[in-house]
Amino acid sequence: MADSTAVSEPKHSGPRQFDLDRCVHCGLCLNACPTYRVLGLEMDSPRGRIYQMVQVAEGAPITDAYRQHIDLCLACRGCESACPSGVRYGRMVEDARAELEANRERGWWSRHMRHLIFVRLLQSRTALSVAGTMLYLLERSGLKALARGLGQIRLLGPWSDLMQLTPSADPPFFFSKIGQTFPAEGERRHRVAFLAGCIANVSFARLNEATVRVLQKNGCEVVVPEGQGCCGALHLHSGLPEEARKLACRNIDAVIGGEFDAVITNAAGCGSTLKEYGELLEGVPEYAEKARRFAGLMKDVTEYLGSIELNRKLGRVEAVVTYQDSCHLSHGQKVRRAPRELLSAIPGLEFREMAGADLCCGSAGVYNVVENAMSMEILERKMETVNATGARIIATANPGCLLQLQAGVRMHGTGQRVMHVVEVLDLAYKTA
Numbered sequence: 001m002a003d004s005t006a007v008s009e010p011k012h013s014g015p016r017q018f019d020l021d022r023c024v025h026c027g028l029c030l031n032a033c034p035t036y037r038v039l040g041l042e043m044d045s046p047r048g049r050i051y052q053m054v055q056v057a058e059g060a061p062i063t064d065a066y067r068q069h070i071d072l073c074l075a076c077r078g079c080e081s082a083c084p085s086g087v088r089y090g091r092m093v094e095d096a097r098a099e100l101e102a103n104r105e106r107g108w109w110s111r112h113m114r115h116l117i118f119v120r121l122l123q124s125r126t127a128l129s130v131a132g133t134m135l136y137l138l139e140r141s142g143l144k145a146l147a148r149g150l151g152q153i154r155l156l157g158p159w160s161d162l163m164q165l166t167p168s169a170d171p172p173f174f175f176s177k178i179g180q181t182f183p184a185e186g187e188r189r190h191r192v193a194f195l196a197g198c199i200a201n202v203s204f205a206r207l208n209e210a211t212v213r214v215l216q217k218n219g220c221e222v223v224v225p226e227g228q229g230c231c232g233a234l235h236l237h238s239g240l241p242e243e244a245r246k247l248a249c250r251n252i253d254a255v256i257g258g259e260f261d262a263v264i265t266n267a268a269g270c271g272s273t274l275k276e277y278g279e280l281l282e283g284v285p286e287y288a289e290k291a292r293r294f295a296g297l298m299k300d301v302t303e304y305l306g307s308i309e310l311n312r313k314l315g316r317v318e319a320v321v322t323y324q325d326s327c328h329l330s331h332g333q334k335v336r337r338a339p340r341e342l343l344s345a346i347p348g349l350e351f352r353e354m355a356g357a358d359l360c361c362g363s364a365g366v367y368n369v370v371e372n373a374m375s376m377e378i379l380e381r382k383m384e385t386v387n388a389t390g391a392r393i394i395a396t397a398n399p400g401c402l403l404q405l406q407a408g409v410r411m412h413g414t415g416q417r418v419m420h421v422v423e424v425l426d427l428a429y430k431t432a
């Protein structure tokens, strides 16, 4: 891992002035904002939040109300897509959160819990494996099913919804595949690196395997580089940019020099941050150029498959399928067509667009846990539009969205399968 002295650079004291200046207060972003759609409050809209950031930049005190309005933002970046002035809202809210964190007096418990999660857990394969094994044993004991059942009938009070959101452990964990190379099926046409994430190695091990298989089917030799780890997205969204920089350096060291055509992720939230390593490390001389090269190679798996000649030996998947845009793929990376085209290429599959597919599902990293009430309200609305399509498979492109939508299906008892786009493709290749 990179020396921490190499990444102790830029400390923003809040959103950058030229970002704040870009907003012309037109309000065209309001309807694209999930929190504004629920609350109808200007201060919980993008324009209102920017207005408050400007006030703080001009010397107004940081109040609890300001903190709450910024905390309630999903950082979904729906407002960025709607904004005609090119406001970099995602960067602004990250900067605002870093400033809030720097000015926040946390108690002993809160500081230690954050250290435990963001440093000890997410950055350690051993800790994640231990946590995953404990979770698995809990599931096998039936306690988790019991807790979910009690949550379903609201017997766990405020914990009821949280019980639906806990990820499952999916052994054998994908950590055992890190460091391995998987050959292309048939002629090797591409050589790619695959970044497997952090929690995904434990909770989405089968999704990671499906991703490797689909890439192999499409002529890719897939290397899962040894030194990789967490991408730092959760750290960045939680006001910990220094930790995010350390993790970025580690991933860059793992990949740069490997002669890859592309670096692939199947997690839209991670991909968005991975593509922004150039910006994250622009003030770190030792890494700035490498970070730009790394960012240039980053591709979401759907984006990459959409850019190469697709292996069309796909079997039939007889199902009506709808697609929920993952915010960080749609708004963060502007990848919208590729997942839809990949799904539509599968014989037998009937694709039905849902209304407001690019509105956040309420997942947003750890938002569904820390802002659970708002997250559940947003999910409720999402499930109404999903159910209106009549689809039996809900496809999406991010592990966090998979968890959130699976919780929505359980809470509504509607029984759809929730799958990543590459899992639907994998199914089609298997049935070919």
Ligand code: SF4
Pocket: 022, 023, 024, 025, 026, 027, 028, 029, 030, 046, 047, 050, 079, 082, 083, 084, 085, 086, 087
């Ligand atoms: S963020 Fe963009 S769309 Fe929203 S008020 Fe500002 S300029 Fe208008």
Ligand code: SF4
Pocket: 032, 033, 034, 035, 036, 044, 045, 046, 049, 072, 073, 074, 075, 076, 077, 078, 079, 080, 089
């Ligand atoms: S990032 Fe999402 S929740 Fe936050 S202001 Fe923009 S649209 Fe609203």
